Amino acid sequence: MEIRCGDLSWNSLFYWLLFFIHQDTYALSFSLSLCRFSRYSVSPFSALSRCGIKHPKPLPFFGNMFMFDIYPSLDQSNCYYLGRMPVVVVADPDILRQVTIKEFSTFPNRQYVINHTKPVSDGLQLLRDEHWKRVRGILTPSFSGAKLKEMVPLINTTINTLMNILNAHAKSGEAFDIHRCFNCFTMDVIATVAYGIQLDSQSNPDDRFVHFAKKYFIAPAFNPLMLLVVAFPFLKVPLLSLFPNKSRAEMDSFFINCIQRIIKERDEQPPEQRRRDFLQLMLDARNSNECVSMDQFDMGNHANEVGHGNQQTDQSVSEQDCHQPQASSAKSSQKRTITDDEIVGQALVFLLAGYETTSSTLAFTCYLLALHPECQRKVQDEVDQFYCRHESPDYFSVQELKYLDMVISEALRLYSPGFRFARTIDKECVVNGQLLPKGAYLEIAASYLHRDPEYWPEPEKFIPERFTPEAKANRHPCVYLPFGAGPRNCVGMRLAQLEMKMALVQLFRRFNVVTCSETKVGCLPPSQLQYCVTV
Ligand code: HEM
Numbered sequence: 001m002e003i004r005c006g007d008l009s010w011n012s013l014f015y016w017l018l019f020f021i022h023q024d025t026y027a028l029s030f031s032l033s034l035c036r037f038s039r040y041s042v043s044p045f046s047a048l049s050r051c052g053i054k055h056p057k058p059l060p061f062f063g064n065m066f067m068f069d070i071y072p073s074l075d076q077s078n079c080y081y082l083g084r085m086p087v088v089v090v091a092d093p094d095i096l097r098q099v100t101i102k103e104f105s106t107f108p109n110r111q112y113v114i115n116h117t118k119p120v121s122d123g124l125q126l127l128r129d130e131h132w133k134r135v136r137g138i139l140t141p142s143f144s145g146a147k148l149k150e151m152v153p154l155i156n157t158t159i160n161t162l163m164n165i166l167n168a169h170a171k172s173g174e175a176f177d178i179h180r181c182f183n184c185f186t187m188d189v190i191a192t193v194a195y196g197i198q199l200d201s202q203s204n205p206d207d208r209f210v211h212f213a214k215k216y217f218i219a220p221a222f223n224p225l226m227l228l229v230v231a232f233p234f235l236k237v238p239l240l241s242l243f244p245n246k247s248r249a250e251m252d253s254f255f256i257n258c259i260q261r262i263i264k265e266r267d268e269q270p271p272e273q274r275r276r277d278f279l280q281l282m283l284d285a286r287n288s289n290e291c292v293s294m295d296q297f298d299m300g301n302h303a304n305e306v307g308h309g310n311q312q313t314d315q316s317v318s319e320q321d322c323h324q325p326q327a328s329s330a331k332s333s334q335k336r337t338i339t340d341d342e343i344v345g346q347a348l349v350f351l352l353a354g355y356e357t358t359s360s361t362l363a364f365t366c367y368l369l370a371l372h373p374e375c376q377r378k379v380q381d382e383v384d385q386f387y388c389r390h391e392s393p394d395y396f397s398v399q400e401l402k403y404l405d406m407v408i409s410e411a412l413r414l415y416s417p418g419f420r421f422a423r424t425i426d427k428e429c430v431v432n433g434q435l436l437p438k439g440a441y442l443e444i445a446a447s448y449l450h451r452d453p454e455y456w457p458e459p460e461k462f463i464p465e466r467f468t469p470e471a472k473a474n475r476h477p478c479v480y481l482p483f484g485a486g487p488r489n490c491v492g493m494r495l496a497q498l499e500m501k502m503a504l505v506q507l508f509r510r511f512n513v514v515t516c517s518e519t520k521v522g523c524l525p526p527s528q529l530q531y532c533v534t535v
Helices: 010-050 093-102 129-143 145-172 178-194 208-215 224-231 233-242 246-268 278-286 314-322 325-329 340-371 373-389 402-414 446-450 469-473 493-510
Strands: 080-082 085-090 291-293 333-335 421-424 429-431 434-436 441-444
Touching: 010 080, 010 085, 085 093, 093 429, 093 441, 129 145, 129 278, 129 340, 129 493, 145 178, 145 493, 178 208, 178 278, 178 340, 178 493, 208 246, 224 233, 246 278, 246 340, 278 340, 340 373, 340 402, 340 493, 373 402, 373 493, 402 493
Parallel strands: 085 441
Antiparallel strands: 080 085, 291 333, 421 441, 429 434
């Protein structure tokens, strides 16, 4: 039965009422969502100010990521938001010593990159906590003096190729880009020491290894989806599975197959026929039953605590290492084994971390010596004297080249490939009286420190004498960090130094490097010079 009320039946009244209520609910839930959305857009942006850390005003969702001029004008209080991530920039050597060395156990990790695929995700650079400790403990002994000595013949073969190429250029009398030659050289060195592959990338630029390796260094084109990921990081995984990076997958599978094939070949070879390279050292560790503890860690560049005492002997390194506070405080032992996946990851990380870094340092060293012929003459005199004593350079003899060492150190000060590196702040803590927010990155501003006039008078000038033993002893050890600091420093530092010195000693024995009309001179920021050096 229907009750009538004018034209309106109770039924239609009920529906009208329901409609208004719903509209209200819609409106309410819409305004609630809007509130939530706008709260979400700014929610992380109180983390820095809560800790009393100054920063520029962030934009909703994107923080300060469009303020590209932040870095050059950096001062110690210049922290920022990279998207939603708070970044605490540290350029205070005392805080750096605290974070990277004394309180290493609180800051053992580098930035957390979600959803990085294998094999990159298995590489030392991205590993975290105990996983990193185990793999680093296995790799570190591979970079000892004794092991690097075994790499010398492999490096020498690639230097011969480099010398032939430079010779051809010198004979032609034409200007050329020496950075390219060094790129090929460092690629060949890594291929031989980490993959057991004899390459000649200069003569075979179409080789598949060279082709895929170079692809890792091509900056990805701007992708608007990245902005979406910056604003909504939780969308990263679904977006990546919806729009997979095919080119990346192709590169990854090339390297995985390449290393797996070589591992298989090595396993089938009699032990005495196996090549002595990093790959074999890792394969030997795969079957080892030994335990590794933090005591065995190479704290690396800790002459004067972290300084880059390039002249260190193995003995001096291990003596210092034993006295590092964090080594004794973290004595956990782990089984010294490494899986095939991890071996592939490390081989790739050697390429990613050791190729461009080493080649650009070689290029900048030559660039600076071409601009400073008086320093080049000193290097050549030292090299000539070196050859009166030695037939060819090796791991121990290159350590006699004190002036060359000073020149490389100064080139690394001015043009550090690792111009900034990071640690994560996994829990809220106080360092040197400064409260640091949980979940932030701690960005170590190495290139800022390297040009800080407080520690480096006339910082833009190339003055190798800044690295005499006396000058180094009088400086705070944490104002010079080309290879990082503490137990998480560059594991390949000694290989890089060996490779660079062996190449430069042969180069300056035979050639002079001179500038040409294309050589850029002046106070250009490193970012502009990085890829356009011509000598
Ligand atoms: C001139 C050459 C090089 C420079 C300037 C350099 C610089 C650096 C820097 C600044 C870091 C970060 C350190 C830190 O966070 O404290 C690093 C890490 C690393 N480097 Fe190098 N590097 C060079 C060559 C190499 C080479 C040749 C290799 C390998 C063959 C290598 C492998 C690595 C690895 C695996 C890491 C990560 C270490 C870890 O997380 O435990 N680097 N490097």
